[in-house]
Amino acid sequence: MKRIIIAIGWASAVIGWVLYQRSTGLGTVGSLQSFIDVARGAWWAILAFVLVYTIRPLVLFPATLLTLAGGLLFGPVVGVIATVIGANASAMVAYWIARSLGVAPKDDPDAAGLLAKWSARMREESFATVLLMRFAFLPYDLVNYAAGFLRIRPFAFLLATALGSLPGTVSFVLAGASITSLEDGPAGIDANVLIASAAIFVVSLIVSRVVKRPSTELAVEATAEDETADDASAKQLVGAASFVS
DSSP: OHHHHHHHHHHHHHHHHEEEEEEETTHHHHHHHHHHHHTTTTTHHHHHHHHHHOOOOOOOOOHHHHHHHHHHHHHHHHHHHHHHHHHHHHHHHHHHHHHHOOOOOOTTTOOHHHHHHHHHHHSSHHHHHHHHHHHHTTOOHHHHHHHHHHHHHHHHHHHHHHHHHHHHHHHHHHHHTTTTTTSSTTOOOOOHHHHHHHHHHHHHHHHHHHHHHHHHHHHHHHHHHHHHHHHHHHHHHHHHHHHHH
């Protein structure tokens, strides 16, 4: 019953969002620009932005666009603070939805395949795995829902999300702070802020490569060990068969 209620609520949010877009004739960017125009300069703007960011995963609204909007609305400093709060709140919303709809994991030592091994790793090394995926800039909501569905430890997920998403968040908020309107494109871009955004983004990519390399090497070593063990087992079987013969 709990899963049914959550599924119905989620479907209602998606349907409501689609009907709103059809009734207004606004697309994703147009809807966000309309919100920016209304909220700009209002005393309630930060609270509304955090709330919108928090419920964003219910309708799969792109996190990147809202992060840009945070910089556009509030500037570099306040924009980063508001976006970090909203982004982590939205990550937990997606996590708990998926956790409520998921099932308790079953440990299967004989599970094969990349997906099974990665799922086991997410449960066993929750913090390191989520941190790696954040540094690798994997789709934000995909990681949130996967972590919840696999029921990894919530504190490890939140801490890894907060740390791993910070470089990308700062980068995109600065990019948003460098423009005046999402619909204007390159017009009115502040070159200095945009360069700072690009520099942070490049540094975060380099960090992701450095962090990902040891993980890849460990995976290769583990695969090699498994193959060696399989070869040894095969040789033992062949030897036993020869002895019997």
